[in-house]
Amino acid sequence: MTALLEFKHVSKQYGSETRALTDVSFSVRSGEFVSIIGPSGAGKSTLLRCINRMIDASSGEICIEGKNVLEFRKKELKRMRTSIGMIFQHYNLVDRLSVMENVLHGRLGYKSTLAGMLGLYREEEKQQAYQILGILGLEEQVYKRCDQLSGGQKQRVGIARALIQGPKMLLCDEPIASLDPNASKVIMDHLRHISTNLGITVIVNLHQVETALKYSDRIIGVNQGKIVYNGTPGQMTSEELQRIYGSERRDTRADQGETQAG
Amino acid sequence: MLIKARRKQVDYFTAKRRHAYLFWGLLLLVTYAAAVLTQYDFVQGLSSIPGALVWGVTHFYPNAESLAKFPDVLRTLVETLLMSIAATTVASVFALVFALLGSQTIGVHAGIKLASRSIATVFRNIDVTAWSMILLFSFGQNVMTGYFALFFGSFGFLTRAFLESIDETGSHSAEALRATGAGYISVICQSVIPAALPQLISWILFMIETNIRNATLIGILTGTGVGFLFNLYYKNLDYNAASLIVFVIVISILVIEFTSNYIRKVMIG
Numbered sequence: 001m002t003a004l005l006e007f008k009h010v011s012k013q014y015g016s017e018t019r020a021l022t023d024v025s026f027s028v029r030s031g032e033f034v035s036i037i038g039p040s041g042a043g044k045s046t047l048l049r050c051i052n053r054m055i056d057a058s059s060g061e062i063c064i065e066g067k068n069v070l071e072f073r074k075k076e077l078k079r080m081r082t083s084i085g086m087i088f089q090h091y092n093l094v095d096r097l098s099v100m101e102n103v104l105h106g107r108l109g110y111k112s113t114l115a116g117m118l119g120l121y122r123e124e125e126k127q128q129a130y131q132i133l134g135i136l137g138l139e140e141q142v143y144k145r146c147d148q149l150s151g152g153q154k155q156r157v158g159i160a161r162a163l164i165q166g167p168k169m170l171l172c173d174e175p176i177a178s179l180d181p182n183a184s185k186v187i188m189d190h191l192r193h194i195s196t197n198l199g200i201t202v203i204v205n206l207h208q209v210e211t212a213l214k215y216s217d218r219i220i221g222v223n224q225g226k227i228v229y230n231g232t233p234g235q236m237t238s239e240e241l242q243r244i245y246g247s248e249r250r251d252t253r254a255d256q257g258e259t260q261a262g
Numbered sequence: 263m264l265i266k267a268r269r270k271q272v273d274y275f276t277a278k279r280r281h282a283y284l285f286w287g288l289l290l291l292v293t294y295a296a297a298v299l300t301q302y303d304f305v306q307g308l309s310s311i312p313g314a315l316v317w318g319v320t321h322f323y324p325n326a327e328s329l330a331k332f333p334d335v336l337r338t339l340v341e342t343l344l345m346s347i348a349a350t351t352v353a354s355v356f357a358l359v360f361a362l363l364g365s366q367t368i369g370v371h372a373g374i375k376l377a378s379r380s381i382a383t384v385f386r387n388i389d390v391t392a393w394s395m396i397l398l399f400s401f402g403q404n405v406m407t408g409y410f411a412l413f414f415g416s417f418g419f420l421t422r423a424f425l426e427s428i429d430e431t432g433s434h435s436a437e438a439l440r441a442t443g444a445g446y447i448s449v450i451c452q453s454v455i456p457a458a459l460p461q462l463i464s465w466i467l468f469m470i471e472t473n474i475r476n477a478t479l480i481g482i483l484t485g486t487g488v489g490f491l492f493n494l495y496y497k498n499l500d501y502n503a504a505s506l507i508v509f510v511i512v513i514s515i516l517v518i519e520f521t522s523n524y525i526r527k528v529m530i531g
């Protein structure tokens with residue numbers, strides 16, 4: 001299968017001091033479920049945000065379907081972003097608006113300035129929003145304001161907003177870090193389902209090793225801005241984990257304990 | 263090591279106490295010097311309060327004759343109210359544009375951010391009374407003077423307040439919308455403004471209230487509105503009419519306060 005996403009010697013420097021990514025290379029196939037794990041500050045968020053250029057990489061090439069996104073102009077960049085959904089740790093919804101309105105925001109990338117300004121959505125788009133919310137088990141909440149939802153429900157709204165884009169790929173930055181174990185399981189199951197049944201590539205930053213081992217097709221381990229592991233969950237050993245987490249290994253044990261308890 | 267740390271701590275607290283003594287000492291000195299220089303006698307000031315109260319009760323009340331002036335008072339009051347509201351609403355439109363351009367999280371360009379923040383800071387740091395004095399030179403004693411004084415003052419203040427509201431409430435959802443490929447205008451209209459709306463409205467209402475109070479005082483300076491009328495009656499020793507104005511102003515401020523609280527409740531609840 002062809003690579004949907006390919007990193008070639010990508011580095012990212014913040015200011016003159018912080019080197020967040022150093023010579024990162026890997027590729028992701030279409031439909032794959034990839035988890036990125038590593039200690040906090042390793043560069044996971046930076047890596048993920050370089051893909052849709054929420055952050056600009058300093059050097060190297062990032063190719064999506066063979067095209068280097070670092071060379072994209074404004075218009076191509078916008079078009080590329082419409083085909084990539086993003087999911088956040090803090091959901092990043094407009095809390096005062098209804099679930100429906102937040103989901104429809106996922107269509108704004110396809111709108112003219114005027115339609116976007118006035119928030120004009122077509123009937124099909126609303127129907128589609130309904131349908132997606134139904135799949136995610138939110139049909140009761142459609143017209144509720146988002147500040148009345150639980151964390152797990154908010155994250156499902158976030159997923160719905162990403163899905164209505166009609167994306168090829170979902171980028172999820174710590175999607176379950178603020179959720180309890182039950183809600184976490186619901187979200188991870190949905191993401192897995194999206195990858196397996198809809199064929200959408202899913203890349204997830206995680207700090208729970210257990211979860212990554214359970215759900216992923218492949219795991220990428222990052223430490224201090226470098227890739228130190230790239231393989232299947234089956235190949236993961238405790239030595240490898242030691243390399244990924246270095247001296248912070250003890251913290252990860254605690255995380256695992258938490259996940260197992262749930 | 264431990265001893266060294268402890269000594270550092272002791273030094274820290276001694277220095278802090280010394281600064282406090284110095285501050286209060288200076289404040290006392292300045293207060294005393296000011297009282298001496300202006301020949302302000304605090305005791306005499308205090309003891310004159312009962313007399314002033316008695317005078318107020320016996321002279322400062324509206325009578326039947328002054329009620330005849332009620333239409334005049336009402337007309338100028340409405341003029342003052344409308345001027346304040348107009349100045350505030352127009353200023354808030356400009357403030358919103360400048361706040362969006364100057365926002366740390368959703369602003370477009372570092373240079374523009376700095377420029378719009380600096381402009382707002384300059385306007386904010388010149389008080390409305392200072393503005394009216396400055397503008398008196400260009401417009402003279404005219405409604406426009408008051409209008410622009412309120413406009414400039416509100417513009418500076420609201421830009422600052424809007425900036426903070428926007429950065430606080432809008433940045434997360436704006437990031438999400440940018441990631442969907444939405445354009446700048448869509449991001450502003452669909453996420454930044456809806457997220458910050460209750461706070462923005464709250465600030466505008468606050469500014470309208472403040473401006474109505476200010477407008478009365480500015481009116482004395484610029485010879486317009488209800489402030490001017492008060493000044494006129496007062497100088498003509500028509501205390502009954504002047505007190506009528508005070509009553510009317512107090513009542514209208516209460517009404518406005520009540521109204522804006524109601525709007526707040528409806529908008530935010």
Ligand SMILES: Nc1ncnc2c1ncn2[C@@H]1O[C@H](COP(=O)(O)OP(=O)(O)O)[C@@H](O)[C@H]1O
Nearest residue numbers: 014018019020039040041042043044045046047
């Ligand atoms: N906007 C930024 N400016 C400067 N340094 C940053 C910025 N964002 C992240 N960093 C630094 O880059 C490194 C990687 O951060 P990040 O990608 O957030 O790691 P992770 O998501 O794995 O915790 C950290 O050292 C962090 O302090």
Ligand SMILES: [Mg+2]
Nearest residue numbers: 044045046174
């Ligand atoms: Mg992170």
